[in-house]
Amino acid sequence: MISQEMNDSLTLVGKGSDAGEVLRRYWQPAALSDELTAGRPVVPVRLLGEDLVLFRDSEGKLGLIGRRCPHRGADMCFGRLEDNGLRCPFHGWHFNRDGQCVEQPGEPEGSRMHEQIQTASYPAVEKNGIVWAYMGPGEPPAFPDFDCFRAPDTHVFAFKGLWECNWLQALEVGIDPAHASFLHRFLQDEDPADSYGKQFRDTAANTDVPMTKLLRDYPRPEISADETDYGLKITALRHLDDGRTHVRVTNQIFPEAICIPMSREMTITQWHVPIDDHNCYWYSMFTSFDKPVDKVRMREQRLKEHRLPDYAPLKNARNTYGYDPKEQETQTYTGMGLDINVHDQWAVESMGAIQDRTEEHLGKTDVGIIRYRRMLRAAIAALKEGRETALPMLGEVDPATIHGPVSNDSIADADAESGAALEAATAASDAERRAACPWDARI
DSSP, rough: OOHHHHHHHHHHHHHOOOOOOHHHHHHHEEGGGGOSSSSOOOOEEEEETTTEEEEEESSSSSEEESOOTTTTHHHGGEEETTEEEEEEEOOEEEEEEBBBEEEOOSTTTTOOOGGGGOOOOOOEETTEEEEEEOSSSSSOOOOOEEEHHSOGGEEEEEEEESSSOOOHHHHHHOOOGGGGTTTTTTTTTTOOOOOOOOOOOSBTTSSSSSSHHHHHOOOOOEEEEEEEEEEEEEEEEEEESSEEEEEEEEEEEEEEEEEEEEESSSEEEEEEEEEEOOOOEEEEEESSSOOOHHHHHHHHHHHEEEEEETTTEEOGGGGGGGGHHHHHHHTBBSSSOOHHHHHHHOOOTTTTTOOOGGGOOOOOOHHHHHHHHHHHHHHHHHHTTGGGGGSSSSSSSSSOOOEEEOEEEEEEEEEOSHHHHHHOOOOHHHHHHHHHHHSSOOO
């Protein structure tokens, strides 16, 4: 249990809030590049409690500025894209991508009032299907050299989905390896040959055992969490009956991302991005170490579960997440279908808009969550003390030298009982995958 004051400190994201100020020191996903490919590349963005508008100007460059016109508060999302900027239809006030008003056509001739008018603006860049925004002070930090950023566009697919809950509980489900044996339990195993684009549908490394069966048969993982330059490395060991050990390595990337194995060929790097205190988007980058990503197929898979333009899931609290008690008896642990995103969505939304952590009771398998909260508290304290360089990836370590992170499933031999031997199994599996990769994945 923690106090209500501490819960507020860890969850609230508005300007000046404890966690919000930490998050503003890092690049945040603001939109999918796909959202700007329509005939009119102007997109509303609500991020960290701020209402913004994203647009691409006539030079092809991105602008991310305040959504409300500084004149009388009209919605700039309906602005006219012209003269290399965005013009408010109400009185014609014109803004460039830096948020500077450059023209007020209704004001008296020779007026220089526009020079004093500035709306909010933030740097925005595109990387592998996502538009990123930096909302903090000073110069933006460098991007880490993660696989999802290093891989060519052909090998990365990006998507997002809306969850109606606070960002922290959304993140914490991804650093909890124990839940997969229950929340994502399938009572029948699918053919792994039909696994493309689906998590937990592959066979376990170096075996013919479906991951769904392994998770179901071994529900008591031994979990450890170790601090790294980027956040946390989380290792879950499942000791098999034949003496071997299944080793699953996942990662928490500070401040609000995870990197997990989707299959032996693909990883998922996923950010849990606050829209405001009570809602968030998950942004996923699916990175292939094998063939180019079949983006059409993966997009079609996910659009069967989401609506546009807000990427809200079709299954939600208003229709009981598609819950079917007969399915719960015979097919899935939840009775909510085969898409594990729906399972996670139910888990985190059912806690309430902001989980009341004054009533929770963490167990030994929650070690990743405990370690992460300590990191976040330490970052909040460091920022208040003016020690910004103490935050992960903002200090002496150059983010461009941070690779990976390694994220995979492997099987260690029966005689591999030491931590070093288990680590070697992970490293060997990762090295094999990287050596066969068609793009330069060396680390």
